[in-house]
Amino acid sequence: MxxxxxxxxxxxxxxxxxxxxxxxxxxxxxxxxxxxxxxxxxxxxxxxxxxxxxxxxxxxxxxxxxxxxxxxxxxxxxxxxxxxxxxxxxxxxxxxxxxxxxxxxxxxxxxxxxxxxxxxxxxxxxxxxxxxxxxxxxxxxxxxxxxxxxxxxxxxxxxxxxxxxxxxxxxxxxxxxxxxxxxxxxxxxxxxxxxxxxxxxxxxxxxxxxxxxxxxxLKSHLMKDVISVIVNGEYVPVDLEGVLFVGQSGDELSFTAENGREALPTLADALSRAGNSIRAMSLREPTLDDVFLQSVGKQEESTGFEEWKYRLMLRRR
Amino acid sequence: MKGVFTYIQRDFIRWFRYRVGVVSTLVLPAAWLMFVGLALPVEFTGNYLDFITPGILVMTIQTAGISSGSLLMFDKMLGFLNKFLAMPVPRESILVSKILFITLRGILQSTIILVLVILIGATILNPLQYGLIYLILFLFGVFISAFSTTIALYLDDHDSFAAFTAMVTMPLFFTSSAPMPYDVMPDWLCAIAHVNPLSFAIDAIRDLGSGTIPFFSIGLLAVFSVIILCISGYVFRRITV
CATH class of the missing domain: 3.40.50.300 (P-loop containing nucleotide triphosphate hydrolases)
Incomplete structure (x- = not known):
């Protein structure tokens, strides 16, 4: 049972x-x-x-x-x-x-x-x-x-x-x-x-x-390596063969690739060419966080900060 | 009912551990007895102590009952209630145990009052009269604690509940027949006092003291208690679906 x-x-x-x-x-x-x-x-x-x-x-x-x-x-x-x-x-x-x-x-x-x-x-x-x-x-x-x-x-x-x-x-x-x-x-x-x-x-x-x-x-559904990239400012999407965009959490982007070592420089190139300014890049194994990110999508607070509501709240005190 | 005793035991242990709480519940009625019963320069009847004692007894139960309505609400807010509800113990026993605990604690306090008034010169009654006094106090205790527990569950917020408590406690006492007999009250007060639930219990105890057995009042109190218990059970079931 x-x-x-x-x-x-x-x-x-x-x-x-x-x-x-x-x-x-x-x-x-x-x-x-x-x-x-x-x-x-x-x-x-x-x-x-x-x-x-x-x-x-x-x-x-x-x-x-x-x-x-x-x-x-x-x-x-x-x-x-x-x-x-x-x-x-x-x-x-x-x-x-x-x-x-x-x-x-x-x-x-x-x-x-x-x-x-x-x-x-x-x-x-x-x-x-x-x-x-x-x-x-x-x-x-x-x-x-x-x-x-x-x-x-x-x-x-x-x-x-x-x-x-x-x-x-x-x-x-x-x-x-x-x-x-x-x-x-x-x-x-x-x-x-x-x-x-x-x-x-x-x-x-x-x-x-x-x-x-x-x-x-679940992790093996992603490819073998995960490349995380921290960019300054807004992320401009790139399309690169063999490299898959997983998701974004804060200013950190995650990509997955079959061979991370080789994909790393190509990805860096492509990102720069598209106009992103890269602050840091790292290579790691996939974690459940990546699975989560891929399935749940971009992580946001369920309701964003709305200033007028905040002011209204202050006034009511 | 299974579990009722265990729940009551828990509340009593918790209460005894808060020593300030114990002291305060014992000192408060004694202070009322002193100030209202002995120090006020009033002379309505021959023995004012005998006259005021029923009022102080009922008021003690009332104060204890009204303010303790928050006990179940706090169990809910702190997550205990969910744990209890997920157990195979009958759910109503949680509510019943709270009402009984509050009532029993109030009766413990009124026992101290009874001992005190005898020490300072009230008339000693016979065992049957004392037994019936306890029955009246018990019925009134169930009535008032079920009432306040229901209000607390309904309001679901301790600030609102504290405001409610402060609002009803003192007016209820002074608009009852506790401080003075009906015949010296102004008309408007007399009218209110006659429908104040406190008066039912107080008058019943006074009747006992004067030698009659107030079957009607006791019956009425019992009916009221049962009605409030049913409402309480209904509200409790609604918040626990």
């Missing part, structure tokens, strides 16, 4: 279509849902965790329909939202016990001890959670999510706001859970992390899946 399966999952907020005909499947893997802010990631997670009802389509978790069998779905999943909701005036152990009791775990104290040990929190278990670092708080939330041994865990931006070491640790734990057979559904906008740790990723944009597959496969 597939752990997560959606068919034509769609959600409207008024006239705005937040999620549009989503078809995804995930089973015993780490599935990463990637996308820019406002692309529908969280809405998708809310529907899969029975917190929001879809307008069209179906979603099933471990074979249970999220609308017909919400209680069975809730028993098989855990959801960790991005807010870091832990009771800071309770100790780590008290936080855990609360969840263990709510889930009706048969031996709450032992289960809590065991999970605190797994998440490397035993030594601080009886300190108030407000003394915990960001990484520890996240691990505490992970531990809470595991008390009833769920089959599927939903993590919304699990590494948001953490330092590099803490992120690495969280991902190691996620990986270890997956090895025990758990399905993990992660949303993130850290491409490098998704690249390194997710088995499969789906890139979502405007509520639709743009690309779906293993990170390595």
């Amino acid at each position: 597939t752990a997560i399966q959606t068919e034509d999952l769609t959600k409207f907020f008024g006239d705005f279509c937040a999620v549009n005909g989503l078809n995804i499947e995930a089973d015993k893997e780490i599935f990463g849902l990637l996308g820019p802010n406002g692309s529908g990631k969280t809405t998708t997670v809310l529907m899969l965790t029975t917190l929001l009802t879809q307008d069209r389509g179906t979603a099933s978790i471990c074979g249970y329909d999220t609308r017909k069998d919400p209680d069975k779905v809730r028993s098989s999943i855990s959801y960790v939202p991005q807010d870091m909701a832990i009771d800071t005036n309770l100790t780590g152990r008290e936080n855990m016990l609360f969840f263990a009791k709510l889930y009706g775990v048969s031996n709450p104290r032992d289960r809590v001890d065991e999970l605190l040990e797994v998440m490397e929190l035993s030594s601080r278990a009886d300190d108030l959670a407000k003394t915990y670092s960001g990484g520890m708080r996240r691990r505490l939330e992970l531990a809470e999510a595991l008390v009833h041994e769920p089959e599927v865990i939903f993590l919304d931006e699990p590494t948001l706001g953490l330092d590099v070491a803490a992120r690495k640790k969280i991902w190691e734990h996620i990986h270890a859970l997956n090895r025990k057979g758990m399905t993990i559904f992660v949303t993130t906008h850290y491409m490098d992390e998704a690249d390194r740790y997710c088995d499969r990723v789906g890139i979502i944009n405007h509520g639709m899946i743009a690309v779906l597959g293993k990170p390595a496969e």
Whole structure:
């Protein structure tokens, strides 16, 4: 039975279509849902965790329909939202016990001890959670999510706001859970992390899946090398055989080519001839960022800065 | 209901950890008792302490109930509610536990008032009377905490809710039958006092003190509580679809 399966999952907020005909499947893997802010990631997670009802389509978790069998779905999943909701005036152990009791775990104290040990929190278990670092708080939330041994865990931006070491640790734990057979559904906008740790990723944009597959496969769809170029001013497009324009993020342009070393000087020539002034060029291997850029297109803030709105806002204060 | 006890336990632990909160909820009603009950130079009845005590008891429940409506709203704002809703625990138990927690905490405070007034010379009642006082306070507590929780869920913003709290708390007390008997009130105040829900609870407790059992008032309070609970459940269900 597939752990997560959606068919034509769609959600409207008024006239705005937040999620549009989503078809995804995930089973015993780490599935990463990637996308820019406002692309529908969280809405998708809310529907899969029975917190929001879809307008069209179906979603099933471990074979249970999220609308017909919400209680069975809730028993098989855990959801960790991005807010870091832990009771800071309770100790780590008290936080855990609360969840263990709510889930009706048969031996709450032992289960809590065991999970605190797994998440490397035993030594601080009886300190108030407000003394915990960001990484520890996240691990505490992970531990809470595991008390009833769920089959599927939903993590919304699990590494948001953490330092590099803490992120690495969280991902190691996620990986270890997956090895025990758990399905993990992660949303993130850290491409490098998704690249390194997710088995499969789906890139979502405007509520639709743009690309779906293993990170390595997705990268191999691009050509072998990526040339990134930083230009001064506006980019004047060039057309060069064997070199493909991937996209632009800020003032950085990305091109892909089968043989980057050879393409580099030709591209430089062509760019200069077209009237671009090149500040820097570099050659690298493709990353998930490039895949993202190619599928999502030019990266912009969803609504640009509009001065009159800003002024209006100031006046209203 | 499954989970209600666990949710209440969490709120009590959290409340005890905020020591200032505990002290303030205990000092506030005692201060009202001192200033309104003992220091004000009024003489409506033979024993003003016996007269004012029901008012202070109900007011204690009211203050505790009104201001705590924000508890569920904060759980929602901080992301706890989404976690709870994604659990197999019946969803309504979240709402019920909040209302019960607020009510029980208010009753804890009024117990302190009851002990205080006996110490400073109020008439001691029989166990049945005390039992019925607790029943009235409980029903009123459910009524007021369900009401404020619903308002908070509906407003969905703590600034608006704080403004609402400030607006209703004091007027409700002074337009009730708490500070003075109906026969010394000006007519306009008397009219308002008769429809003020605080008065129902206060009058019921006064009736108890004078020896009658106010079945009608208790029944009415129960009906009101059930109605507000239903509205509360409806609003709660609407925000959690």
